[in-house]
Amino acid sequence: MDALAPKSKFRPLAVNQVDVGGFFGPQIDMIATKTARLLFDRCIEAGMLDQVDPDRPNPGLRIPYQHGNTVTTQMFWDSDFGKSIETAAYALNRTRDAELEARIDEVVDAYGRLQAEDGYLNSFFLRIEPGTRWANLRDQHELYNAGHLIEGAVAYYQATGKRKLLDIMCRYADLIDRTFGPKADQKHGYPGHPELELALVRLGRATGEQRYLDLAKYFVDQRGQQPHYYDAEAVARGGSPDDFHFGNYEYCQAHKPVREQREVVGHAVRAAYLYAGMADVATEFSDDSLDPALEALWSHLTDRNLYVTGGFGPSKENEGLTFDYDLPNATAYAETCAAVALVFWASRMLGRAPDARFTDVMERALYNGALAGLSADGTQFFYDNPLESYGAHHRWRWHRCPCCPPNISRLVASIGTYFYGVAEDELALHLYCENAAEIEVAGVRTRVEQKTAYPKDGRITVTLTPETPVEFTLSLRVPGWAKGFSLAVNGEASDATPEKGYLRLQRRWQAGDRVELNLQMEPEMLYAHHAVATDQGRVALLRGPLVYCVEETDNKAPLNAYVVKDGARMRLDQAEGLGDAVSLAIEAIVENQPTDALYATTPPERGAASLKAVPYYLWDNRAPGAMLVWLRREA
Numbered sequence: 001m002d003a004l005a006p007k008s009k010f011r012p013l014a015v016n017q018v019d020v021g022g023f024f025g026p027q028i029d030m031i032a033t034k035t036a037r038l039l040f041d042r043c044i045e046a047g048m049l050d051q052v053d054p055d056r057p058n059p060g061l062r063i064p065y066q067h068g069n070t071v072t073t074q075m076f077w078d079s080d081f082g083k084s085i086e087t088a089a090y091a092l093n094r095t096r097d098a099e100l101e102a103r104i105d106e107v108v109d110a111y112g113r114l115q116a117e118d119g120y121l122n123s124f125f126l127r128i129e130p131g132t133r134w135a136n137l138r139d140q141h142e143l144y145n146a147g148h149l150i151e152g153a154v155a156y157y158q159a160t161g162k163r164k165l166l167d168i169m170c171r172y173a174d175l176i177d178r179t180f181g182p183k184a185d186q187k188h189g190y191p192g193h194p195e196l197e198l199a200l201v202r203l204g205r206a207t208g209e210q211r212y213l214d215l216a217k218y219f220v221d222q223r224g225q226q227p228h229y230y231d232a233e234a235v236a237r238g239g240s241p242d243d244f245h246f247g248n249y250e251y252c253q254a255h256k257p258v259r260e261q262r263e264v265v266g267h268a269v270r271a272a273y274l275y276a277g278m279a280d281v282a283t284e285f286s287d288d289s290l291d292p293a294l295e296a297l298w299s300h301l302t303d304r305n306l307y308v309t310g311g312f313g314p315s316k317e318n319e320g321l322t323f324d325y326d327l328p329n330a331t332a333y334a335e336t337c338a339a340v341a342l343v344f345w346a347s348r349m350l351g352r353a354p355d356a357r358f359t360d361v362m363e364r365a366l367y368n369g370a371l372a373g374l375s376a377d378g379t380q381f382f383y384d385n386p387l388e389s390y391g392a393h394h395r396w397r398w399h400r401c402p403c404c405p406p407n408i409s410r411l412v413a414s415i416g417t418y419f420y421g422v423a424e425d426e427l428a429l430h431l432y433c434e435n436a437a438e439i440e441v442a443g444v445r446t447r448v449e450q451k452t453a454y455p456k457d458g459r460i461t462v463t464l465t466p467e468t469p470v471e472f473t474l475s476l477r478v479p480g481w482a483k484g485f486s487l488a489v490n491g492e493a494s495d496a497t498p499e500k501g502y503l504r505l506q507r508r509w510q511a512g513d514r515v516e517l518n519l520q521m522e523p524e525m526l527y528a529h530h531a532v533a534t535d536q537g538r539v540a541l542l543r544g545p546l547v548y549c550v551e552e553t554d555n556k557a558p559l560n561a562y563v564v565k566d567g568a569r570m571r572l573d574q575a576e577g578l579g580d581a582v583s584l585a586i587e588a589i590v591e592n593q594p595t596d597a598l599y600a601t602t603p604p605e606r607g608a609a610s611l612k613a614v615p616y617y618l619w620d621n622r623a624p625g626a627m628l629v630w631l632r633r634e635a
């Protein structure tokens with residue numbers, strides 16, 4: 001490729017450009033009619049509006065400090081409101097709803113009254129503990145909160161055209177821009193919990209203001225530089241850099257400059273948000289110097305540290321990574337937010353070219369590790385996502401650190417934005433789902449419609465309706481799990497072969513052009529690398545993007561009494577009590593123990609049985625009970 005040629009920049013569509021039906025349509029409707037409201041109810045119930053609204057009595061400190069008295073989850077409340085506003089904004093794209101809009105406006109007005117003269121905006125440091133702003137970026141989430149409110153502001157503006165929150169957040173972003181930077185009179189810090197980086201890129205794209213992109217780049221470039229900012233700020237607080245609950249800066253990925261980082265370490269959500277921000281900066285600035293780090297980090301996560309569900313971060317201790325191949329099932333932390341963050345990161349790795357390595361993982365994390373976080377009725381939420389449960393793990397109504405509920409909600413409600421990537425003369429179809437989108441590609445407004453029952457089956461029909469005939473490349477993903485595929489353009493079979501997992505069709509497109517892709521979607525068995533101790537002698541079941549699990553409610557014997565032979569017959573069935581989800585009936589062996597003794601000298605008796613597996617994301621929506629992803633196997 002000509003090094004001087006302008007590099008492609010694939011950007012996502014705004015949520016309101018994609019009208020989603022099919023698999024995600026009913027879920028978005030559920031969020032629009034139920035979950036979005038419930039998020040506001042529960043935020044307000046927790047006291048968040050009392051903290052934000054200066055006209056209300058000050059609620060004071062309600063949630064005690066932890067981690068060596070540096071942090072209380074009450075410090076994150078602005079982020080919970082930010083994500084709830086964002087979710088509700090996406091809901092308004094679906095159906096304009098005056099009552100929901102009024103609820104958002106109530107919170108926006110409170111933020112308007114709260115904002116300091118100079119633009120500063122953080123409810124905890126303005127009302128609960130005033131006078132300590134910017135004192136502890138490492139632990140106290142100030143810039144993280146700003147990022148989430150910015151994302152909420154962009155979403156609300158795009159959904160309604162209302163500028164108030166966007167203007168509030170631009171004033172705050174301008175203050176942050178004046179406060180942080182390379183000049184001698186500026187602070188050289190950066191977010192302890194990354195998030196603001198990717199939010200500033202969204203703000204820059206939405207407003208066209210280059211300075212927000214520049215600030216995102218500054219935070220990325222500055223991270224982990226010496227002399228270390230977190231050391232200096234600890235000393236400035238009158239403390240010691242050694243006095244840090246999590247020991248070292250790997251926890252917040254500030255242990256070295258980002259371009260020198262090669263392994264995913266520390267807190268999982270922080271990590272993926274940071275890498276998402278890095279990928280955004282790489283795209284916006286055509287900055288190849290970030291590539292070696294991003295590629296190595298991606299490989300380190302996906303080759304050695306990713307659950308089959310697309311969740312990651314096995315440890316509750318640091319809510320993150322431990323050591324390679326440490327993927328325990330029953331105690332997996334695998335926070336919902338981490339899988340959501342991985343969707344963000346993966347989608348941004350597609351910023352410069354379609355590459356199914358990233359999209360396949362994005363899809364796996366979306367349909368499994370992330371989607372499991374939301375109950376089928378849209379009212380309860382998983383924080384951690386084990387791959388085996390003995391029956392006691394259930395979704396929460398709410399959490400003292402309620403980061404996950406609005407995070408999975410905003411992801412699902414905005415899912416259309418992850419379907420496509422648009423560059424100057426290329427349109428990439430990353431995810432398949434029934435939808436209609438209005439997209440400008442190669443300067444021509446084009447309607448793109450996908451007809452499909454995906455992920456129930458792998459047939460997808462794409463119809464293009466450009467306003468005038470236009471030449472561009474249409475790239476269609478062939479997922480890594482597809483054993484085969486067929487492609488036809490206007491009814492004529494095509495022998496196109498995938499490049500980096502994408503079929504790239506370059507032609508002059510005309511209204512009514514039709515592309516049919518048929519992906520072979522069969523149930524499959526997956527085996528884990530030998531180094532994953534807990535999965536040896538076990539097998540996971542997969543069909544298309546969906547990972548399956550077995551639940552006690554469908555299967556009589558203890559789940560570990562079943563053994564599946566390699567190549568066992570698997571038949572598609574209808575899941576009971578789970579809408580129209582496809583279940584799998586698998587030929588199996590069941591073992592019966594001769595006695596109840598804890599240990600016995602005689603082996604169990606064996607008989608033929610059938611196992612029923614359901615999509616992992618739907619588990620714990622019926623009678624509570626045990627659940628298992630990795631089934632016992634034998635040759």
Ligand SMILES: [Zn+2]
Nearest residue numbers: 335337403404
């Ligand atoms: Zn979370």
